[in-house]
Amino acid sequence: MEATIYKSSGRARSILKSISVLLLAALFAVIPTVTAFANNSASGQTGMMNSMNGLESAAWPITIPASHNGLVSSITLNLSISNGSAPFDIILTAPNGMVHRQRAVSGNNTITAFNGRVPGNGTWRVSIQTTGVVSTATGRLTVNSR
Secondary structure, three states: OOOOOOOOOHHHHHHHHHHHHHHHHHHHHHOOOEEEEOOOEEEEEOOOEEEEOOOEOOOEEEEEOHHHOOOEEEEEEEEEEOOOOOOEEEEEEOOOOOEEEEEOOOEEEEEOOOOOOOOOOEEEEEEEEEOOOEEEEEEEEEEEEO
């Protein structure tokens, strides 16, 4: 019995490298990212939130570093809403379980319900709930603390 050794061509290695890069890019596209700033501000990106027939979308987790969990001074959720989306509500859940709901607008949504409160350490959750048939959006949550 004789063993056969195959040599890979440069083209095959190039294709394999391209596929690896695409898979890594796809992986990073779905992992929520958090950015912490020196001024007691931290932000994180949601993925695509889809709500149909009045049902709440899946909640996107955004973990804010523990050093940024003092008294909240302001929260902004910047939304990019897909064309043709029905009006919808934002549902924001703090790490301590406190839930806030408000009607969404495209662009900056200022959320004041948590101002002056200590929401706890850990993960915020962002979701949407349509008041129509279908709503789709992505967002960036920014939490400022003192």
